[in-house]
Amino acid sequence: MNHVAIAGVGQTHHQRRRSDVNVPGLAREAAQRALDDAGLTMEDIDSVIVASGPVLFAAVNEPEKWLVDALGARGKPVVRITSGGGTGFAGALAGYYQVAGGFADRVLVVAYDKLSEGALQYSISSLYDPFWGRDFAVGIMGFSAAYWRARMDALGHTEEAAARVVVKNLANARRNPYAHVRKDVTIEDVLKSPPLAWPIKLLDVPPISDGAAAVVLTTEKLAAKSKAPPAIIRGMAYCAEADNAPMRSMLMSEPLAHAARTVYRAAGITSPRRQLDVFEVQEPYSCFELSYYESLGLCAPGGAAELIASGATQIDGDIPVNPSGGCLGANPIGASGLIRLIEAALQVTGRAGDHQVPGARLAGAQTGGGWANLRGLAVVSSD
């Protein structure tokens, strides 16, 4: 099978509200940066993938039909992938297979969300209809709180464990020029912040952001001619769990464990904590980063609270997680999964700037979406 490389990356400086650009302007900004990074123009691109969160987020139906002109993609194949919060990653996966399957040599993947323009939690609430057959204004927070509460009850984990994730990620976000949350917080601050859906509190919640991200994916051979040092994708998968809630584990993300098995096998990884140098994960709330540690095999099941307390996942720890600050630093949802992949690529090519993990050569990028039932993982390397 042909390996696929990330030959160029770009992202916007994410903000709470970008009123200076519209949606196509925002997407174009990231696309242009990715093309510049790769030393390419749209002429060189065979195919375009657009990815955004559910269209109700920005209240524009079939937005790719609108973006095509701003991207300079008129006449090229353009298609949109949408898979909940992990959609940016899912878009990259579709592009990955366009290259690996021989449909295209160079694919531009553009992911974005302009959350300042829509009613976010209202849009998310509409996904509960199939459970209840009626409008059920719960958003995603109550559902996520139930997951965290189950882990607290069964594993004895405390609110403090999740607070440590917040403190770590916000400290890292200060080193990342693309993140927009600039806050110094302590564990105490997190614990004392107002509960929104207990045990989730205000400071456990990522910001709402406007932002876009883009990558150029190419064959490994073409990437060798790229301007930027390429990152090679060693394995990539995005897995689902059906909606029948009673069958689902509240303690462990089974679709993520499934994706991890597939990707680790493809990448030849048998001991993830030892072999991988750094992880970027998409944590929609602080507590999810903890359950990911376990599904990704960074610690034994139930061991996440201990792992974060040990300092191992700090930027100077033995397995740093979210040196970019993760979603807590910036969260343009539809782009967030692709930003994780971009950050992983920057790490293995030594281009992550102030949040670079020294000597990183092998990185994991995790993603998630839906009602915690869509989970993905990619492993990228420097060679």
Added chain:
Amino acid sequence: MTDTSDQPRRVGVVSSAQTPWRQAWSGAQHIDLISSAVHRALEGSGLRIEDVDFVIDSGSDVLDGRSISNCGFLGAMGAHHKEESRVEDDGLWAALYGVNKIASGAADVGLIIAYAKPSEAEIDLFHSTIADPFCQRPVGLDEATANGLIAQQYLQRHRLGEEVLARITAQAWSRAAAAGKLDGKAPGVDEILASPMAASPLRQAMMARPVDGAVAIVLAGESVARRASRCPVWVTGMGASMDSGNFARREPGLPACTAAARRALDRAGARGNAAGIVEMSATSAATELLTLEALGVAEAGAAADAYLDTGVRRINPSGGALPAYPVFATGLVRLAEASDRLVAGEGNGQALVHATSGLGAQSHCVFVIES
């Protein structure tokens, strides 16, 4: 399972199944329609759901009235603990994804699913929402008005009258009836011309009729396909192209459709377009004609003659999209129909399959398939 060869693998259509397409499936939910199609597609192949490596589905959150609507259907789609992704475009783009995934060597068997239940939505409003961002306000531009403008331009350019559109429509419905695909009666030319005006010169009966239902297709790499099907149909070429979002800036004649077809035919190594079967999508009788010309199936202005001539090649033997337009599933139905006919030994062993999406046929996807 992972293939170590560098060459893309051959990918075949192993089997497919469709629910009947009805104006309204009021007694069945989305999950009932989807699981019925999935169940029967597998039944025809000898494969079990455990043998399926991944699911790619197509559908619309806006049409379904629900965010991340694929999440509500994962069980029915058989996607539990499998790789799954949603393509929010016509199902033929979902098939394109699936073919690439298998061609890469990363998977052997994929399930491609598309469905629609426009009876539970306001289809005209759905189309209007696609135009909203272009116009920045609800000006009332929708699929009918866009097609009306295209139709006026086409009829004037070739000095044709509106009765040609009525004849095409009547023929499409009678082909669907002959293929046993109609849940109602096929209208005649007079009845079509007497139907209310949708957007001059298009009568309402000349617009594609939205229907409910689901379609599922099983794709497999060559070795599995040969075992699972006595006559696999190979996907030998794929192409896609999207035109400008600005309706007024598009050149006449659907150049994006031509570009998509050229890519697919080039990839298939075909010299010109000689496919014996053409299954194509359109939202009105007018874009049906334009599409035939853009695909290279008919000369400019001669699409109606090519369509009505049943001698040389068979154009939309299923009746096409005019009698049955399941919105996001239309193009995947075309792939299922064309594959079935190749398996039955019809035509010359090659078929051209076409899907379109966006306001006024903005985006196009074309497959060349061969038995």
